[in-house]
Amino acid sequence: MKWTLALFAAISLASLTSVVAQNQRDTAVREDRQSFSENESWFYDDLDTAIKEAQESRRPLMIVFR
Amino acid sequence: MSELVDEFVFVRLVKANDLDLTLFQFDFDLTFSIFFMNADKTIYGRYGTRSSVDDAEKHMSRRGLAEAMQAALKLHQGYPANKAVLAGKQAVETKYPRPDNYPSLKGRYKKELDYEGKVAVSCLHCHQVRDAARQIYRDAGQPIPDKLLYPQPLPSTIGLTLDPDTRATVSRVADESIAAQAGFKTADELLSLDGQAIISIADLQWVLHHAATSDSLVAVVRRGGKLAELKVALPKGWRKQTDISWRVTSWQLRRMGTGGLLFEPTTAEQRQAVGVKTDGLALRVKHVGQYGAHAAAKRAGFRVGDIVVSFNGHTDAWTTSQLLGYTAQNTKPGQTIPVTVMRNGKQLQMRLPMQK
Numbered sequence: 001m002k003w004t005l006a007l008f009a010a011i012s013l014a015s016l017t018s019v020v021a022q023n024q025r026d027t028a029v030r031e032d033r034q035s036f037s038e039n040e041s042w043f044y045d046d047l048d049t050a051i052k053e054a055q056e057s058r059r060p061l062m063i064v065f066r
Numbered sequence: 067m068s069e070l071v072d073e074f075v076f077v078r079l080v081k082a083n084d085l086d087l088t089l090f091q092f093d094f095d096l097t098f099s100i101f102f103m104n105a106d107k108t109i110y111g112r113y114g115t116r117s118s119v120d121d122a123e124k125h126m127s128r129r130g131l132a133e134a135m136q137a138a139l140k141l142h143q144g145y146p147a148n149k150a151v152l153a154g155k156q157a158v159e160t161k162y163p164r165p166d167n168y169p170s171l172k173g174r175y176k177k178e179l180d181y182e183g184k185v186a187v188s189c190l191h192c193h194q195v196r197d198a199a200r201q202i203y204r205d206a207g208q209p210i211p212d213k214l215l216y217p218q219p220l221p222s223t224i225g226l227t228l229d230p231d232t233r234a235t236v237s238r239v240a241d242e243s244i245a246a247q248a249g250f251k252t253a254d255e256l257l258s259l260d261g262q263a264i265i266s267i268a269d270l271q272w273v274l275h276h277a278a279t280s281d282s283l284v285a286v287v288r289r290g291g292k293l294a295e296l297k298v299a300l301p302k303g304w305r306k307q308t309d310i311s312w313r314v315t316s317w318q319l320r321r322m323g324t325g326g327l328l329f330e331p332t333t334a335e336q337r338q339a340v341g342v343k344t345d346g347l348a349l350r351v352k353h354v355g356q357y358g359a360h361a362a363a364k365r366a367g368f369r370v371g372d373i374v375v376s377f378n379g380h381t382d383a384w385t386t387s388q389l390l391g392y393t394a395q396n397t398k399p400g401q402t403i404p405v406t407v408m409r410n411g412k413q414l415q416m417r418l419p420m421q422k
Contacts, residue, residue, distance in 0.1 A: 029189070055105040
């Protein structure tokens with residue numbers, strides 16, 4: 001559940017960030033990093049490590065751009 | 067969806083500053099996009115579609131994403147035996163492997179974000195990649211090519227509507243459309259197009275994006291438990307039917323071709339008031355840019371409420387998308403073109419500068 005909440009928070013932020021003020025955007029980006037960094041299910045902005053994990057676990061990657 | 071959580075390695079990428087464009091090619095106007103990929107960097111599919119400014123999630127849903135994830139998982143389980151249906155999904159060769167290789171982006175952004183400072187402005191946004199690609203042509207005084215100007219065509223371009231709660235199931239076929247002529251029917255489940263496995267609306271857009279100016283594509287659909295093969299004939303000019311006016315990259319197109327004017331369609335009453343028929347040009351100025359190159363129209367005398375009835379001699383009932391497309395392919399920076407507007411019941415002859 002925590003995983004799906006993180007993903008759909010990302011979707012919602014996608015539309016939100018286009019309208020909030022600059023300083024709010026800075027805060028949103030920092031909070032976003034904090035939130036995802038604390039979530040063990042996600043590799044935050046680190047594709048190389050995620051690829052190694054995918055190789056070892058033989059799982060596919062799901063890469064989210066936002 | 068929770069049952070799928072253990073099946074994938076999840077990655078979140080937040081910037082395009084040093085994006086590998088030899089691998090990641092997608093709809094750069096999106097604010098949310100997903101790749102499904104093998105560890106050897108073979109792409110299984112893409113997810114994420116948008117068609118308007120206001121409704122960013124119209125084509126996306128949890129159920130639809132879950133179906134795309136399940137389909138990606140199946141492709142992963144069948145890999146590498148299924149390489150043939152994945153071949154067309156891979157990135158194509160590019161002259162610009164990183165955003166920094168584009169002349170207009172060179173040296174402007176560092177590889178990493180400045181989390182301690184103004185982090186948002188330190189981020190190179192995905193849409194800037196498309197802006198930069200178009201700028202090369204504009205700076206050279208050349209028409210922006212169709213594929214770059216009308217990217218990732220929506221299914222509606224060929225008359226299809228796909229149910230966002232599904233992987234790729236047809237929910238509507240427009241009358242007399244390309245899809246109707248191909249024989250698509252409501253409830254068809256699109257399995258492949260042009261030989262590529264389709265796991266989302268974005269996958270369909272990827273196929274259309276790489277289709278030729280006029281083309282013929284084979285679609286395989288599941289209909290009533292049986293497979294059917296349909297031939298999708300794309301006539302010359304098909305791509306221009308897609309709407310680009312909602313895209314964030316239309317901001318730069320407006321600078322180039324409208325001097326910062328933002329248009330909106332006119333109502334029947336407004337058309338009647340200025341004496342323009344339904345098949346005539348009548349775009350109302352909704353906003354006039356106020357600063358820099360986006361204020362070129364303001365400096366030329368344009369105002370909010372003006373109704374454009376002739377643009378460089380053209381009086382066809384263009385949409386904003388069509389007008390932007392015209393300027394990007396038929397004008398050059400440095401030109402000044404005649405524009406006729408209606409204002410307070412009077413017809414005014416204006417001159418609008420075309421810009422880089």
